[in-house]
Amino acid sequence: MKDLVAELREAIGAEKVLSSPVDLIAYSFDGTFEQHAPDAVVLPETDEDIVAVVKVASRLEVPIVPRGMSSGLAGGAIPFSGGIVLSLTRMNRILEIDGENMIVTVQAGVVTADLQAEVEKLGLFYPPDPSSNKQSTIGGNIACNAGGPRCLKYGVTGDYVMGLTVVLSDGQVLVTGGKTIKNVVGYDLTSLFVGSEGTLGIITQALLRLVAKPKCVRTALAEFPSLDDASRTVNVILSAGIVPATLELMDETATVCIEEAMHLGLPLDVEAMLIVETDGSDEEGVVREIEAAARICRENGAREVKVARDEAERTTLWKARRSVSPSLARKAPNKLGEDITVPRSAIPEAIRRIKAISAKYGLPIVIFGHAGDGNLHPNVLFDRRDSEQWEKVQRIVGEVFQVALDLGGTLSGEHGVGTFKLPYIEQALGPTSVDVQRCVKQALDPHSILNPGKVLPAI
């Protein structure tokens, strides 16, 4: 692959091309436990650099795997076929914050939390909040259509993307959308690239819609002796016309893991906890909404509901939810976090079935997630070094996906397909959908240069 590296250096300058073994290993991972080294890493600084890289890749028939900070959880940014990893991290400028139109223009490599901090200084707010937001980039968030707890009220990343700049597989630069809130001129190409995981084009720039920063927030933590009651309560709250910013569920196993790690005084004898948060510009309304939600929790089986009275109390309540992932590390060397979604009404049944799978295989499965969205993160705890456990994990994943599909749900709400979910995609979507998606991929990337082998299974 010396030719590749030499050609890339010539095309965009040696200082933007990495090829030492150490560098290649550094760019071989994502947020999972898989890895595969690329043949070269490029760190473009402009669209022109990316166009030049695409042309080299095209001529040499070498894959390009675009990535942000590679915090993905589905193997989407791992260069399993080698080739070029194209990291957008040097393109990390906020180009414009248009306060009047409440729109920000950013390069793809901006870290999401950095963007959020900048716009909040001006009283504006970018709601999508994947838990990776201090690491992950806007470009990666868009490529995976990232979610987060606040998406219940505010919607996912795609709901904020008003336009994109995308380098296509033939080196053309496509600009979609614009600063208009409504736009029905031609096909919705913006949405086609959102969630396409780098397989249709390389997103280099985005126009993102902002909202006014909520002036106040109220948070409640409800303890439910019965998981069924907790799940039902989610729907009662939403049916009452309350639209919480977040409505999160943690099961007994999650609560016990957190308490063992953090000693927050969480109850060890409840089947579930709900975290409800309301926000808005009208303090009295926000307070009334959280009180209504708390009352509904009590009326539907909550043993205790704590409403935070200030920011310090709120931070304590969130500490529990935020500690789930790190707490699990104490229980087992590895965890595999899934991301199924089901219709909201099916949450209790989904959790019951997943717990039965856990019992059947004798491996703990911790369940938490965005209950208001029907988006659950079952995390299997295991030891990868134990081949028997690893084999069980793979069977568990298949059965968990089957639960989601049987209940009218699907394989992923936030993480995407990557490579991890490829074996299940035809079952989830049906052969016609896979056919149509292949037609779209073929139309936009006829030589399969862009992140090949991701999203769609090879024919």
Place this chain on the structure above:
Amino acid sequence: MKDLVAELREAIGAEKVLSSPVDLIAYSFDGTFEQHAPDAVVLPETDEDIVAVVKVASRLEVPIVPRGMSSGLAGGAIPFSGGIVLSLTRMNRILEIDGENMIVTVQAGVVTADLQAEVEKLGLFYPPDPSSNKQSTIGGNIACNAGGPRCLKYGVTGDYVMGLTVVLSDGQVLVTGGKTIKNVVGYDLTSLFVGSEGTLGIITQALLRLVAKPKCVRTALAEFPSLDDASRTVNVILSAGIVPATLELMDETATVCIEEAMHLGLPLDVEAMLIVETDGSDEEGVVREIEAAARICRENGAREVKVARDEAERTTLWKARRSVSPSLARKAPNKLGEDITVPRSAIPEAIRRIKAISAKYGLPIVIFGHAGDGNLHPNVLFDRRDSEQWEKVQRIVGEVFQVALDLGGTLSGEHGVGTFKLPYIEQALGPTSVDVQRCVKQALDPHSILNPGKVLPAI
């Protein structure tokens, strides 16, 4: 075309095929002043009927123009190349209202207002409210990504589409999406069909997201001596964190037209009026929001702000806005209603420039629309029988589009491209976008059977 009619009768039954001259003329119109008769009309009752029609059309290489109630305003449902008009109006059943998950499953031919009335009986709410909603169908709304006044707070039709059933050009039946709120498995095919105006597939069924019906609504009408002040106020309201359900603007000409027709006591000496409506489940919050909006109007130049105190007063306030279109009919035999969108901040400049165009050509242009969205409906009033006026209208339309594009806007916020905006689409989107859209069209409809000559200009 006797073969065509005979083949269609054989394929789906004679009672579902129309071919008399009277019937063909009835299906030759849309909501504009253009018309062209098809060679046959089919009234399918099932997906299987539609698959059979697609196969006949494919074999005979005859175009299919799908339509709902053909209330479109861009020529999208007019069969300019003849062929088959496929009307979805017999497929008009509401198949399921899933209250727990707040999702309705409908056939494409359901009239939007009928759907809204049914779900509201259960305390649910389908927000998108194109002004055609008593006539237009959900399928047509989806194919055009219809908007309406309430879209400021609630979003457009596409924001409510969770899944579709689509008959493709090769006769395959594609099912997209599902009852899960989040779904990132594969490309977003649902969004690709939303707004595709029948050119990529025939939408036969949809899963639509519902919300809880707002328990209360408050409406205010503000009179602004200065149009600039009115436009600026739109942004001040939104920046304050108030999210009105609607925020509508009517210019002086619109107000005068309505007053002449309806005698509602509207002021004839103000440059603009704003209608602001807030809604929600928390009455005190809704009241406080409308009062805050009214205060902002007063602080920013409104001469008078009336807040409706009951439903009767609210109806009176809305009567003005709802009367715009019918009132215009008294002023001139024809009107051509455009649908440009601009970034919100550009509304005052857009209106100034459009008024200059009106003065230049000596034809009245009435301006009203969804100011909160930056979506304006400039309506040119004219007499189609006067060829000189008609020629002026065509030049006016070109110049109005140029205003939108020069200000960072686009050609359509709600009506779509159809055929009327074809000459301007490349200028609006750029050649790369048109190329990519052609690739998508070619991938999904390689023989260009589906609504050919719409959305994309012929090569």
